[in-house]
Amino acid sequence: MSAALRLVNPQNTSQWDESDIKELAASSTRSAMEMVIRKYRQPLYFHARYIVKDHQEAYDLVQEVFIKAMRETRLFEEDFKIKAWLFRVTSNLCFNTVRNRKRRGALLDTMMRPEPFGADQLERIFCGEQQSEVMASLDELSDDHKQILLLRYYDDLSYAEIAEVLQVKLGTVMSRLSRARMRLMDVMQDTSLAN
Amino acid sequence: MDCLMISSRVAAFVDGELESCECERFVLHIETCDPCTQIVIQIEAQRFSPLSADQRRSICERGAFWGEMDTELNGHLDALVVAPVGPWHRRRVGLPVPMVVAYAAAILLAVVWGVQQQERAQLAELASEHLGQQLEKERRLAAQPGVITPPVSGDGSYKVVTYAPERASF
Numbered sequence: 026m027s028a029a030l031r032l033v034n035p036q037n038t039s040q041w042d043e044s045d046i047k048e049l050a051a052s053s054t055r056s057a058m059e060m061v062i063r064k065y066r067q068p069l070y071f072h073a074r075y076i077v078k079d080h081q082e083a084y085d086l087v088q089e090v091f092i093k094a095m096r097e098t099r100l101f102e103e104d105f106k107i108k109a110w111l112f113r114v115t116s117n118l119c120f121n122t123v124r125n126r127k128r129r130g131a132l133l134d135t136m137m138r139p140e141p142f143g144a145d146q147l148e149r150i151f152c153g154e155q156q157s158e159v160m161a162s163l164d165e166l167s168d169d170h171k172q173i174l175l176l177r178y179y180d181d182l183s184y185a186e187i188a189e190v191l192q193v194k195l196g197t198v199m200s201r202l203s204r205a206r207m208r209l210m211d212v213m214q215d216t217s218l219a220n
Numbered sequence: 221m222d223c224l225m226i227s228s229r230v231a232a233f234v235d236g237e238l239e240s241c242e243c244e245r246f247v248l249h250i251e252t253c254d255p256c257t258q259i260v261i262q263i264e265a266q267r268f269s270p271l272s273a274d275q276r277r278s279i280c281e282r283g284a285f286w287g288e289m290d291t292e293l294n295g296h297l298d299a300l301v302v303a304p305v306g307p308w309h310r311r312r313v314g315l316p317v318p319m320v321v322a323y324a325a326a327i328l329l330a331v332v333w334g335v336q337q338q339e340r341a342q343l344a345e346l347a348s349e350h351l352g353q354q355l356e357k358e359r360r361l362a363a364q365p366g367v368i369t370p371p372v373s374g375d376g377s378y379k380v381v382t383y384a385p386e387r388a389s390f
Contacts, residue, residue: 179268203231
């Protein structure tokens with residue numbers, strides 16, 4: 026069996042929207058599921074990576090999300106929002122992982138774990154981003170505020186998509202995002218004063 | 221729009237997500253309110269620097285980046301036994317067992333209650349019909365003067381009879 030997903034046309038995943046995938050699901054659930062995986066695994070990996078800050082954990086979590094998606098019976102139903110569902114499940118799993126890690130104090134294990142795929146280069150790319158003042162300050166925020174800022178500015182979701190992911194109203198997204206940015210501003214000011 | 225409203229919409233304003241009418245009211249307010257203007261300036265100064273699309277792609281296109289995941293998910297996809305989505309009348313409905321049991325119990329209770337109500341209604345109808353017949357009979361008896369026979373004793377008076385329930389005799 027080939028390691029790569031056996032897909033009809035793997036080059037154009039970004040051009041496929043959810044309605045195309047649902048249409049494909051009517052004839053082949055497997056092909057539709059492969060399209061979902063190819064389309065969303067990269068954004069989900071980076072979303073997970075921003076929260077858990079560990080390649081292997083983010084990778085495993087995304088894999089777990091797709092396994093959950095395969096078991097989700099409503100996935101290809103007409104009014105089901107696949108992207109919102111995937112981001113919601115990923116966020117929940119990531120924040121649970123971070124909470125469990127904090128509880129177990131397993132941060133040292135994570136730091137000592139070797140990273141594959143040219144870890145040095147990968148880390149250099151991420152470190153450049155992690156060292157930015159804003160990214161460093163994000164960790165000081167609550168999960169709600171951190172999540173909404175990541176969804177908006179790192180995952181590039183629209184306000185409407187964020188409302189679907191968080192299952193809140195559009196007005197709530199606006200006010201929560203504003204509060205998150207105000208809080209971030211306070212944290213950044215405190216940090217600069219401390220330095 | 222007041223200062224409180226401004227604080228809850230400042231991110232949406234900076235991101236260009238406000239409706240045009242709301243945006244106009246926002247601008248009208250910050251033109252005359254220095255503290256709110258300062259908030260907008262500070263929020264605009266926040267610089268988010270996510271990896272570019274090219275950087276992301278360069279990370280994920282490394283040799284076997286997705287290889288491990290593909291192998292794992294292929295196994296799950298092979299085992300995937302999900303009926304393709306067809307017309308509504310051919311779709312399988314997946315409901316949790318407790319919900320189905322609860323619905324079935326509720327329907328059964330409703331049917332039993334309905335049958336009981338129907339029986340009671342029939343009995344009540346029979347009783348009222350019987351009572352009506354009795355009343356009609358009484359009315360007819362009362363209307364016939366010859367039915368009550370006059371006393372046959374010598375003085376022509378009626379004899380008063382009393383019933384003693386403790387002895388069960390007259």
